[in-house]
Amino acid sequence: MSTSIMLFTRDLRIRDNPALAAACGADRVVPLFVFDDAILDGPFAAPNRVRFLLDSLADLRTSLRELGGDLVVRRGDPVAEVARLASETRAETVVLADERSAYATRRLARLREEGLTVAAHPGITVVPPGELTPGSGEHYRVFTPYWRVWDTTRWRPAAEVPEAVRLPSGVRAGALPRLTALTAGSPSPDLARGGERAGRRRMEEWLRGDAARYEEAHDDLAADRTSRLSPYLKFGCVSPRELAEAAPDGARRQLAWRDFHHQVAAAFPALAREDYRPRGRTWNDDREALAAWCDGRTGIPIVDAGMRQLHREGFMHNRARLITASFLTRDLGVDWRQGLRHFNDWLADGDIADNAGNWQWVAGTGNSTRPDQVMKPLRQASRFDPRGDYVRAHVPELAGIEGARVHRPWTLPGSRRDALDYPAPIVDVG
Structure with missing residues (x-):
């Protein structure tokens, strides 16, 4: 009887999730999320994102339980936790979303060094970084030519929601931690709720209403007619491919900008630290x-x-x-x-x-x-x-x-x- 581990990272949904669909091809699947100490101990464990993450995981757990499974929660080094669970459940395969940040690339390489069969599937962006390349280099440096190619590219087909998630017997699911155990500080008082259900409600509401007036209204500050889907895209609560398929042209262009930045960051991993195009400018230390x-x-x-x-x-x-x-x-x-x-x-x-x-x-x-x-x-x-x-x-x-x-x-x-x-x-x- 085959067993796979589905390692959730930034794809916290069951709809149009190619990695989850592939993992559920095995007889048994262990849906896993690891609270990564390397991230929690760094500057990216901001209270707003951690609160949104916890909402999203609670919602994902509910969805998996409705399919007969559960979300297995661990804390520590994701590679070590995957290896431990693979040994306990005799899993042969690890499946996860194909993410191209420098950290995610190292994580993928380390997983493969464990001797496991590891499969990375698209789902973080509409078009994966590296799939579109110009003839003159390894990535597009200007948006407009990227957009022209992106807009005519055939996207992957939507992944089906699994009919069932069958967890191996004897696996302890674990409890979701409290916010105070993961981050210091308090979230913003009007922070939106996270999760696939909240994201899909927001997406469907926007597509029925303000999306039709996107071009004329998205820059109107007071009208606030933007989709507000960016945090749901960040955590993968909403499929970017599904949104792009349903959105009007102007909003699809914004999703192309998102993909554009991801392919730039994949080619230039220091994007958050170093000038992409140095201008020799002296900054004020005010x-x-x-x-x-x-x-x-x-x-x-x-x-x-x-x-x-x-x-x-x-x-x-x-x-x-x-x-x-x-x-x-x-x-x-x-x-x-x-x-x-x-x-x-x-x-x-x-x-x-x-x-x-x-x-x-x-x-x-x-x-x-x-x-x-x-x-x-x-x-x-x-x-x-x-x-x-x-x-x-x-x-x-x-x-x-x-x-x-x-x-x-x-x-x-x-x-x-x-x-x-x-x-x-x-x-x-x-």
């Missing part, structure tokens, strides 16, 4: 300015609104991400790595490839074809929050200011300005 930016107290309302949303929700509207990142790197001249670090501390969707790729794009050290582009915050505010509703929603000190004047509170008459519990701008933005 700790007071960095602290004001982190705290949402720069005196520039559109910037502060974005940072306050981040802290409140563990999420930030994509247009606000661009505005706040441009302000930090262009107006304050602070190193993009400092901003990346703060975003990583708070974003539930904090994906190494996507987050670093976007920060470098804004800072001019990444894959942008316009490395000198600056997103002037007041111009961005007038375009994407023309009535000031986004600012008023996230900066309560300014809630009583009417209309677009909320973007320039320093121009109010002296008595009204002095009555505000809001700082003056830390830098002149015009």
